Amino acid sequence: MPLLRSILRAVISGALSAACLGAAAETVADPPQPPRTRRVLIIDQEAPTRPAFVEFMRGFRQTLAEVADGGYEIFIENLDLVRLGRLDDDLEQAAGWLLQKYGDAPFDVIVPTSAITRDFVVARRAELSPDATIVAVNRPGEMVGSSLPPKATYAATTGTITETIRLGFAFFPRARRVAVIGQTNPHPQLLASVIYDARRATESRGVEFVSLVDLSLIDLKQRLRTLPSDSIVVYIGYWKDEPGGMTYVPAVVLETLCRETKAPIFGGLDTYVGRGIVGGVCTDARALGAAAARLTAASRTGPPPEPVVVPPLVILDQRALDRFGIPASRIPAGARVMFREPGFWDRYWIQAVGAGVLFVLQALLIATLVQQLRRRRRAERLVDEQRALIIHAGRVSTLGQFAASLAHELGQPLGSMLNNIEAASLLLRDDSCPHAAELREILADLAADDQRAGAVLDRIRAMVRRQRFRIAAVNVTALIRDTLALAGPRLRADGIQVAIDCPASLPPIAGDEIMLQQALLNLIGNSADAIRATQEQPHGRLPVSPGGITISATRAGPMIELAVIDTGGGLEHPEIATAIEPFLTTKETGLGMGLPIVHSIIEQHEGKIEIVDDPGRGVTVRLRLPLWEEGRGT
Amino acid sequence: MSTTVHLIDDDESFLRSMARRLGGHGYRVATYSSVAEFLLRPDQEDPGCVLTDLQMPKRDGFELQQLLAASANPLPVVFVTGKGDIPTSVRAMRAGAEDFLTKRVPTSELVGAIDRALSRNKRERAARLRRANARQTIERLSGRELQMLLGIVKGMQNKEMAEEYEMSERTVKYYRTMLTRRLDIYASVDLARLVQDAGISIEELTNMAAAAPPGPLHEE
Numbered sequence: 045m046p047l048l049r050s051i052l053r054a055v056i057s058g059a060l061s062a063a064c065l066g067a068a069a070e071t072v073a074d075p076p077q078p079p080r081t082r083r084v085l086i087i088d089q090e091a092p093t094r095p096a097f098v099e100f101m102r103g104f105r106q107t108l109a110e111v112a113d114g115g116y117e118i119f120i121e122n123l124d125l126v127r128l129g130r131l132d133d134d135l136e137q138a139a140g141w142l143l144q145k146y147g148d149a150p151f152d153v154i155v156p157t158s159a160i161t162r163d164f165v166v167a168r169r170a171e172l173s174p175d176a177t178i179v180a181v182n183r184p185g186e187m188v189g190s191s192l193p194p195k196a197t198y199a200a201t202t203g204t205i206t207e208t209i210r211l212g213f214a215f216f217p218r219a220r221r222v223a224v225i226g227q228t229n230p231h232p233q234l235l236a237s238v239i240y241d242a243r244r245a246t247e248s249r250g251v252e253f254v255s256l257v258d259l260s261l262i263d264l265k266q267r268l269r270t271l272p273s274d275s276i277v278v279y280i281g282y283w284k285d286e287p288g289g290m291t292y293v294p295a296v297v298l299e300t301l302c303r304e305t306k307a308p309i310f311g312g313l314d315t316y317v318g319r320g321i322v323g324g325v326c327t328d329a330r331a332l333g334a335a336a337a338r339l340t341a342a343s344r345t346g347p348p349p350e351p352v353v354v355p356p357l358v359i360l361d362q363r364a365l366d367r368f369g370i371p372a373s374r375i376p377a378g379a380r381v382m383f384r385e386p387g388f389w390d391r392y393w394i395q396a397v398g399a400g401v402l403f404v405l406q407a408l409l410i411a412t413l414v415q416q417l418r419r420r421r422r423a424e425r426l427v428d429e430q431r432a433l434i435i436h437a438g439r440v441s442t443l444g445q446f447a448a449s450l451a452h453e454l455g456q457p458l459g460s461m462l463n464n465i466e467a468a469s470l471l472l473r474d475d476s477c478p479h480a481a482e483l484r485e486i487l488a489d490l491a492a493d494d495q496r497a498g499a500v501l502d503r504i505r506a507m508v509r510r511q512r513f514r515i516a517a518v519n520v521t522a523l524i525r526d527t528l529a530l531a532g533p534r535l536r537a538d539g540i541q542v543a544i545d546c547p548a549s550l551p552p553i554a555g556d557e558i559m560l561q562q563a564l565l566n567l568i569g570n571s572a573d574a575i576r577a578t579q580e581q582p583h584g585r586l587p588v589s590p591g592g593i594t595i596s597a598t599r600a601g602p603m604i605e606l607a608v609i610d611t612g613g614g615l616e617h618p619e620i621a622t623a624i625e626p627f628l629t630t631k632e633t634g635l636g637m638g639l640p641i642v643h644s645i646i647e648q649h650e651g652k653i654e655i656v657d658d659p660g661r662g663v664t665v666r667l668r669l670p671l672w673e674e675g676r677g678t
Numbered sequence: 679m680s681t682t683v684h685l686i687d688d689d690e691s692f693l694r695s696m697a698r699r700l701g702g703h704g705y706r707v708a709t710y711s712s713v714a715e716f717l718l719r720p721d722q723e724d725p726g727c728v729l730t731d732l733q734m735p736k737r738d739g740f741e742l743q744q745l746l747a748a749s750a751n752p753l754p755v756v757f758v759t760g761k762g763d764i765p766t767s768v769r770a771m772r773a774g775a776e777d778f779l780t781k782r783v784p785t786s787e788l789v790g791a792i793d794r795a796l797s798r799n800k801r802e803r804a805a806r807l808r809r810a811n812a813r814q815t816i817e818r819l820s821g822r823e824l825q826m827l828l829g830i831v832k833g834m835q836n837k838e839m840a841e842e843y844e845m846s847e848r849t850v851k852y853y854r855t856m857l858t859r860r861l862d863i864y865a866s867v868d869l870a871r872l873v874q875d876a877g878i879s880i881e882e883l884t885n886m887a888a889a890a891p892p893g894p895l896h897e898e
Binding site (some may be wrong): 451452453455456457458459460461462463464466467469470471494495498 | 689691692694695696698699701702703758760780781782783785
């Protein structure tokens with residue numbers, strides 16, 4: 045039969061070639077025909093759903109599309125030999141079936157994806173597609189084959205189980221045994237080489253070798269459950285529950301096996317990663333597919349391209365690494381770590397950057413606000429300090445004035461007494477009086493006491509005089525403004541209007557700013573009290589406007605005249621205007637020191653004070669202060 | 679014409695006691711409770727001095743000082759104050775006060791100040807009297823004699839005066855002799871001092887010479 049078929053096919057192909065040649069001869073002048081679609085046959089020994097195969101095909105198609113830009117038709121034959129059982133018979137059947145299916149349409153490239161299919165294709169190429177290039181692909185652990193037939197090349201993966209075992213010991217240096225899970229069928233050679241490698245690796249390390257080969261699934265699970273955790277398990281595959289049992293996808297079986305044991309499982313296929321194993325030195329199925337695709341495209345012209353080796357890849361499962369507590373430092377360079385939980389930064393970088401920007405903006409805002417607050421506090425503190433200074437100056441000058449007044453008031457009678465004592469002692473000069481001597485003693489004692497009292501007063505006066513008093517150039521506008529800054533809050537609270545009439549061009553006056561502020565403050569306070577008194581008078585008519593204070597400054601020859609004018613009720617006791625004596629007050633809570641202090645301050649400035657009372661309308665106080673002359677000291 | 683110490687103070691008790699005290703020291707004392715009262719005193723021309731409080735309602739010590747300085751009989755002023763601070767005292771002394779005392783002044787200072795003020799008054803009165811006499815003397819001179827006096831004060835020679843006043847040197851000599859005899863002052867230096875004592879300036883003397891009747895003519 046095969047012979048007949050081959051003859052038939054030869055005839056057909058000859059006819060076809062002749063036709064093609066004829067056609068070519070006929071159309072020699074015509075523009076070149078679009079290239080004929082090349083046919084590629086992929087022959088896989090297992091089911092099309094095998095994950096490694098799916099990955100392989102993905103890499104193959106993708107790369108072929110990239111490098112060849114179409115023009116290929118891909119046929120796939122999954123012989124599913126494992127499921128079918130007896131390999132040789134099945135292969136025989138498959139060959140016939142394939143010839144029947146594709147015999148009249150030969151392939152340009154045939155890609156067998158394992159040693160078995162490779163051998164099959166090499167043996168049957170003459171029947172199937174004598175002109176086809178063979179692009180052989182091996183499975184991990186499979187020999188590539190020492191010699192290749194003509195018109196053949198290969199993409200080979202070199203991963204061996206030895207490397208996977210070495211990886212296992214790198215992760216678990218204290219492991220005491222290596223167990224291998226595998227089955228003789230469908231890859232007896234593969235299993236043999238794996239067991240050989242594993243035995244060598246265990247012997248060299250002096251650890252135990254445990255064979256879990258060709259066990260039923262139930263037994264296998266049982267063995268895995270009892271396996272100590274200081275073992276390294278190498279999983280080759282589990283295809284069929286012997287004898288005559290279920291057929292399995294090895295990667296799927298792996299998931300259940302991983303749940304049975306505390307020991308880490310390693311495997312040599314990338315598709316095993318993610319099923320619960322730690323990882324392994326794996327065949328990169330997709331890269332293998334890509335390599336095969338490149339060879340396929342390259343075989344179009346000229347001799348078959350040089351074989352390609354696809355290096356194995358260390359593929360690891362981060363979840364398993366975490367489970368066994370394997371630090372990142374033990375992961376070899378270039379390893380592909382799957383299922384790595386994306387880091388916080390990977391997952392939320394936009395949010396993180398946004399939050400960062402927000403944080404920075406907010407920080408800036410807060411900093412600005414804090415800065416502003418600080419500035420305001422500083423300004424407030426300055427005002428407070430100034431106020432404290434004024435209040436202190438006020439107290440000192442009140443006390444000083446008080447003491448000075450007291451000294452003055454007492455000085456007078458003490459002086460009189462001294463005069464009288466002396467007059468009396470002068471009268472006692474002649475000893476006509478019987479008690480002259482004793483009287484003289486009395487008078488001397490009186491004089492001494494008088495002097496002593498006077499000395500006390502002198503000390504008080506000297507103390508008061510030590511008050512700091514610094515004469516400097518004082519800007520009148522600033523003086524008024526600063527004083528109002530201190531008095532303002534109270535005035536505003538009472539609804540008292542303050543008008544300032546002060547030309548900015550006024551020259552400075554010579555004075556102590558604090559003292560002058562004190563004087564002005566006293567006058568403003570008096571005015572405000574007067575205005576408040578008119579407002580509070582129960583019998584008086586309520587004023588239409590709340591009343592106000594006008595502070596004006598004008599130049600008057602060598603002086604500046606400062607006037608504080610109020611709309612209060614005027615002075616209740618007009619003698620206040622002329623009498624500068626202290627302790628005279630009309631206010632319930634007054635000390636009677638306000639005007640005397642102003643008086644004293646103005647006097648110290650060599651200025652003049654004038655009080656004009658307009659009863660019922662208000663009071664005008666005029667202060668005349670000397671202008672500042674350059675070169676004038678304190 | 680008795681020398682009096684005038685006491686001015688608004689404090690009645692102090693006024694009285696001070697009067698007693700000074701009386702005890704032998705001074706003649708007059709008391710006034712205000713500047714106004716003092717200004718209305720009799721015997722305005724009498725010698726003496728003033729002991730006044732500095733701080734008083736209405737007119738104070740400074741005002742009194744100014745008023746007195748401008749008056750015909752500027753009595754020396756001694757201030758008495760209950761305060762006695764430096765600026766006030768400086769001001770007072772600058773304005774010509776004789777002294778500046780506190781109300782509790784020791785005797786030596788008080789008596790010293792009063793005596794200084796009185797002797798100053800005496801000196802000033804003598805000077806004033808001299809001046810008044812000199813002036814009176816000069817005012818009695820005739821126009822020609824005044825011309826001669828002016829010439830002598832200016833230090834002119836007879837010849838220069840003859841040219842200046844358009845008369846012969848003889849005539850100049852004649853009027854000079856008349857002048858010296860009348861004043862009973864012969865040295866030119868003494869004549870110049872008389873003019874100075876009288877407080878008459880060259881200009882004033884020139885005016886006087888021009889205004890006064892020329893007097894009897896000298897006939898050659």
